[in-house]
Amino acid sequence: MWNYRILKLSDDTYGLYEVIYNDDGEISAHSENSELTGSSVKDLLDTLRLMLDDAQKSSYNVLEADKIKFAPLTDEDEKSESIEIEDLAKLILKKTGADPSLVTWRNKSEILTTKDKFVNAQKAVKHLKMQETMSLEEGVEATVEWMKEFYKV
Numbered sequence: 001m002w003n004y005r006i007l008k009l010s011d012d013t014y015g016l017y018e019v020i021y022n023d024d025g026e027i028s029a030h031s032e033n034s035e036l037t038g039s040s041v042k043d044l045l046d047t048l049r050l051m052l053d054d055a056q057k058s059s060y061n062v063l064e065a066d067k068i069k070f071a072p073l074t075d076e077d078e079k080s081e082s083i084e085i086e087d088l089a090k091l092i093l094k095k096t097g098a099d100p101s102l103v104t105w106r107n108k109s110e111i112l113t114t115k116d117k118f119v120n121a122q123k124a125v126k127h128l129k130m131q132e133t134m135s136l137e138e139g140v141e142a143t144v145e146w147m148k149e150f151y152k153v
Contacts, residue, residue: 002019002021003018003021004019004035005019005030012039013038013039014043015034015035015044016044017034017035018035082119083136086105088140091136
């Protein structure tokens, strides 16, 4: 017999695992990797609800994996600075002098974590006609200086 169980991990995150039981109902094993991870039980359940909701909404239009034609996420012809969220967080921590322990990254096996996303101003340049006047690093530095002055810190 088996089912899915939430396990609390040593790094204080939670994972959804397949758990296998013997004939006496005792746990014999669990899957090596979690199906999903989260920072709390609530986080896990919220993610599962979101996944179920998305699956139900798209169940009438199931995609055939070998027939998907992937489009590029960004237009390679347009030049714009891109940065991963993790690198942006490190830049902000460096410019503010903040303690790096203020940022906690979740388990890498989690689907679509914030850490895996990136920031890019391409759409603002293309659709809003924004013009970049300084680099991202200069912008972060200017923002930090403005906030220090404005908030008197």
